[in-house]
Amino acid sequence: MLGKETPPMTELLFLTASENISGGVETVRQALETLRANYGKVGVFRPFINAHPEQDPILTEFGGDWGTTRSHIVANETAAMNQVISKFTAFNHDFDAVLIVGLIDGDLINPGELTRAGRTAINLGATVALLVDSAVRTPERLADYCKLAVNELNSVHAPVSALIVLNPTEGARVAISKHLGDMRVITELNDYALIEATAEKTHVVTPLMFENALKDRARAQKRRIVLPESEDDRVLKAAAIILEADVADIILLGETGEVFARAEALGLDLSKATVVSVNDPAYRERYVAEFVRLREKKGVTVEQAEAKMSDVSYFGTMMVHLGDADGMVSGASHTTAETIVPSFQIIKTKPGTSIVSSVFLMLMEDRVLVFGDCAVNPNPTPEQLADIAISSAETAVAFGVDPRIALISYSTGASGSGPDVEAVIEATRIAREKRPDLALEGPIQFDASVDAAVAKAKLPDSEVAGRATVFVFPDLNTGNTTYKAVQRSAGAVAVGPVLQGLNKPVNDLSRGALVEDIVNTIAITAVQAQN
Incomplete structure (x- = not known):
């Protein structure tokens, strides 16, 4: 999704029921046998488990990894989903195929569980194979149920690549086809139809997918991002999140004692951040001289350059220009003009581009x-x-x-x-x-x-x-x-x-920016700095 090179894609299938069923674990076993017969290395992932992994029937029998607990997603779905995506991204390496197991025998069924499963599938980039039990319904009622379930998954943009019918009864396949057209219906797990379903791709990109891929891309080639507004608590909080997630290296402009005192008061760990004062002679003398050089045709004097370098926006922009930082994010407490005018004067536009x-x-x-x-x-x-x-x-x-x-x-x-x-x-x-x-x-x-x-x-x-x-x-x-x-x-x-x-990345924030907005903008700036 992000990046110039497209690595070989792992084949993914999200296997889930929408109600309490029996026979799900056996279905997983058969599905894995089929996948292992067709792919070299097959992984198993459980996005949500009820409590402890040693009590989970899938993990104990088939191994694999898991994302978080069901109680976590009920309490805070966004935080839980981010954790699932992060764990899955770390897990999903070197596999030819991964079977993602959602609702299965003994799992808790909470309100909204099917749409939650659909959101999980699309956030992991997988299509859905839906388990349904034919034995408890007539063929017509089964077909109606399948249509409702597929529509519910589609309503959250989750593509359904197959229906896996447990305990198939006579007429079930015909009735489903009448209601759902060319939907793939699987009654035998060693059928090639399962491999076709696994190989189907989804082109859905959700906000969580994008944000996590953005951070992964930034993390792959870390860059140094300068944040001039260290007096703003939102900026400090965003810096702490970026550092904890190892997305970028952070430079904060300010006085060391003041910055770390405020961080401690907020309960933030900024120990990995670099703090630079605009009065630090190791930087200031070079920056003043360079600004005079850049603006000599405009008649800028040393005294005027000294004044400009006391401004954190100018100082931070000069850091980027001279390679002491790779990008800058500002604007939480400065106007757009205060943030970007220095970049017009110092960094300037790319060749062939008339306008920022x-x-x-x-x-x-x-x-x-x-x-x-x-x-x-x-x-x-x-x-x-x-x-x-x-x-x-x-x-x-x-x-x-x-x-x-x-x-x-x-x-x-x-x-x-x-x-x-x-x-x-x-x-x-x-x-x-x-x-x-x-x-x-x-x-x-x-x-x-x-x-x-x-x-x-x-x-x-x-x-x-x-x-x-x-x-x-x-x-x-x-x-x-x-x-x-x-x-x-x-x-x-x-x-x-x-x-x-611009020749180098500088990005402006809204003065109403939330912490998560600042985090995203830092990650975007880090990615821009890689190019």
Whole structure:
């Protein structure tokens, strides 16, 4: 999902019941025999167990690993799910296939258990094989039950690749096929249909999947991220989380005694952080001299440079510029201008890029979308809008999103006119000329960019319409309003703003940022610094 190299994928199958059954353990045994006959190395993973692993029938008989307890997920599903994902990621190495065992004989059935199992499956990247018992129902009632259960799993975006029917009765397969069409129905576990189900892939990307993959990517090549706002408790808390998870090395700007005293008062372990004072001569003299050099054509004096280097935003940006840090995250207690203006003066834009812009990574229930520019440029020119589109596509690729770029307008194709539409038409032309390899469409209305039925009516031949992943808005008013509307009404997680177009990564925080927002932004900055 994240990264430039795609390692060989482990085949995954999430085997679960939706009710109390008997015969589940035997089904696991048969499934493992089939998988081991077809794959070299097969693992077993239990996302949730009732209490102790030595009392779990699957782990005691077949071995493997587990994520957390059922009481944990009932108490705090997000924390429990993060633990499951983390444990599974650590476990899922060097296997050709992994059988993930959800609800089985003797497991507790709590309200919402089936949808919870579905959310677990998609967060682990697996399709579902649902265990159902034919003996307790007539074929028609069994088919109705299966349809309801499959719909419930699909409602949380969990794909069902097979129904495994225990105690199959005459007519069961026919009745299920009548209700569920071409659903794979397995009555014999040594049937090749189980291998087909295991090999099916899901393309769902949940917010938790994205956030955990982001941290894994950052952890793989750790970078040093400077945080200028050590006086903000949210920043200190985020730094402690990043350090504990070993996602990045942290540099805090401030006075050592003050920073560690506040950390102790908050109960935080920042012992692995580096604290740097803006008055430290080991840094300050170099930074002042470099700022004078960079701004000599603007007539900047040594005294003026001294004043600038007393500002934590300028000091932190200079750390990145001179390689003493790999990236910077600021803005929790500073304005956007205070955070990014120093980067314009010191780090500057990438060659061939005319403008620094921003995107939000919009983590929807089942996919990641990219919205830009939503934070920096009020009224970009067509040339600038084209560069924003290209930069947004590059950011999308860096974070595992296949870029299909929609340049948004109130008009689709040739249906409208006026200066605003003409600007988007020109921006699309320029972007296509600069990057003919990109899938671009514009002008296009938002509904035509995301809805296949509308796209078919308005732009039937477009490779972007109806399936866009990157949305470039014509101005800041539209972009900022849209991302917030989607965030609040669709329950999306908005990660950003992520700045793009700079030679080195500097990212701005909202002053209302939560601790988890800061954690995500640090991880994103660390990943940007790897490229």
